[in-house]
Amino acid sequence: MMKCKKCGEKASVNMRQHRMALCREHFLEWIPEQTERFIKKYNMFTRDEKILVAVSGGKDSLSLWDILVRLGYQADGLYLGLGIDEGIHYSEESHRLTDEFARKNDLKLHVVNIEKEYGHSIPALSQMSHRGYGKPCSVCGLAKRHEMNRIARDLGYDVLATGHNLDDEAAVLFGNTLHWASDYLLRQGPVLPSSDGLARKVKPLCRFYEREMAAYAIMREIEYIYEECPFAAGATQVFYKEFLNQLETVRPGTKLTFYLRFLEARQSGALFIQRDAAHAHIRPCEKCGQPTSAPGLCSFCRMIEKMNVAVADSLPEDGDDQPYEE
Amino acid sequence: MPVKLVLRNKEYEVKAGMALLDALKKCNIVPESVIATRNGEVITDDEILRDGEVIKLIAVISGG
Numbered sequence: 063m064m065k066c067k068k069c070g071e072k073a074s075v076n077m078r079q080h081r082m083a084l085c086r087e088h089f090l091e092w093i094p095e096q097t098e099r100f101i102k103k104y105n106m107f108t109r110d111e112k113i114l115v116a117v118s119g120g121k122d123s124l125s126l127w128d129i130l131v132r133l134g135y136q137a138d139g140l141y142l143g144l145g146i147d148e149g150i151h152y153s154e155e156s157h158r159l160t161d162e163f164a165r166k167n168d169l170k171l172h173v174v175n176i177e178k179e180y181g182h183s184i185p186a187l188s189q190m191s192h193r194g195y196g197k198p199c200s201v202c203g204l205a206k207r208h209e210m211n212r213i214a215r216d217l218g219y220d221v222l223a224t225g226h227n228l229d230d231e232a233a234v235l236f237g238n239t240l241h242w243a244s245d246y247l248l249r250q251g252p253v254l255p256s257s258d259g260l261a262r263k264v265k266p267l268c269r270f271y272e273r274e275m276a277a278y279a280i281m282r283e284i285e286y287i288y289e290e291c292p293f294a295a296g297a298t299q300v301f302y303k304e305f306l307n308q309l310e311t312v313r314p315g316t317k318l319t320f321y322l323r324f325l326e327a328r329q330s331g332a333l334f335i336q337r338d339a340a341h342a343h344i345r346p347c348e349k350c351g352q353p354t355s356a357p358g359l360c361s362f363c364r365m366i367e368k369m370n371v372a373v374a375d376s377l378p379e380d381g382d383d384q385p386y387e388e
Numbered sequence: 389m390p391v392k393l394v395l396r397n398k399e400y401e402v403k404a405g406m407a408l409l410d411a412l413k414k415c416n417i418v419p420e421s422v423i424a425t426r427n428g429e430v431i432t433d434d435e436i437l438r439d440g441e442v443i444k445l446i447a448v449i450s451g452g
Contacts, residue, residue, distance in 0.1 A: 063434070064434050073432050074430045074431065074432065075430060075432065076432045076434075083432060086429075086430070121448075121450070122450070229449070233451065271420075272448045273422075273423060273448045275448075276423050276446060276448040277430050280425070280430055288446070290450060291450075294450070294451060297451065299451045300449060300451055303421075303449050307418045307420035307421045308418055308420075311418055311419055311420050
């Protein structure tokens with residue numbers, strides 16, 4: 063039986079990438095604690111600032127809202143009615159669930175209906191604009207980014223928070239890496255700072271696996287829309303997520319390392335810098351004279367030296383092997 | 389009696405006594421893509437499946 067790392071009771075969630083399993087109670091404590099840590103680490107916002115949470119009725123955005131409120135942040139919600147029906151009343155149901163969550167928790171929810179605002183639903187806009195190769199996803203993304211920014215700015219919010227989790231981020235990163243989309247790669251991160259006319263955007267859940275967010279929503283008994291967006295079937299991002307999960311199953315921690323190492327590389331400025339070999343710090347190794355970027359000895363000579371020291375340490379000192387005489 | 393794993397509208401049958409992780413792999417379900425629940429409680433994948441029980445699997449991937 064897997065045990066909770068904190069109390070030793072039966073665990074409910076095993077996070078292999080952290081080599082840590084937690085029981086329900088401690089998992090529900092751990093998620094907000096970690097969220098708070100990420101908010102501070104990436105300087106996302108403070109308790110004095112007004113946060114607008116983009117809520118879709120899905121597990122991630124509703125959980126994010128729940129966590130921020132539990133942590134004592136001033137967080138209101140924004141729901142965008144996209145007008146997606148496809149025979150399952152997708153938008154209607156996601157609106158109902160978001161509304162219910164806000165009412166149950168006595169939270170302020172802003173609702174903007176794209177069709178009422180602009181005369182057409184997202185699928186209709188997509189069809190008329192001929193964007194997105196027959197799928198409304200690109201129009202949907204464009205409209206959401208536009209409207210979220212407009213509302214955040216118009217209503218005087220300091221920051222816009224979205225429920226993107228690590229799987230979302232890793233899938234986007236994977237796609238952008240496959241295409242070497244350097245502009246996008248340089249922009250991706252937990253915080254997109256505000257600039258002329260653009261509100262600051264933050265992703266407080268960006269270091270949690272999607273699986274953890276689903277577990278959080280279930281354990282907190284948050285009723286979210288389980289049905290997938292009818293247009294998401296066959297979406298590239300879903301395919302990338304499935305692929306990354308296969309890697310994760312065989313090599314736990316792959317997704318986390320992929321994303322965190324990317325953030326480190328981006329922050330250090332090491333991404334996409336043209337390195338001029340003539341100016342690189344290459345010097346001859348002090349021992350063998352071969353070129354090396356390391357100060358002093360090259361990696362090979364360092365290894366050999368270490369090995370020689372280890373062998374010397376293991377040899378008996380003079381006299382050690384003399385027979386003992388009484 | 390076999391154990392039933394239910395994922396969306398699909399049902400899979402496996403032998404009791406197996407660990408959940410092995411059962412998922414046997415059914416070609418990527419363990420990282422689901423959360424398993426027994427009587428509404430989230431369980432870890434080392435759980436041994438019991439005779440005749442139904443395990444509800446919740447798909448976690450969303451997006452588009």
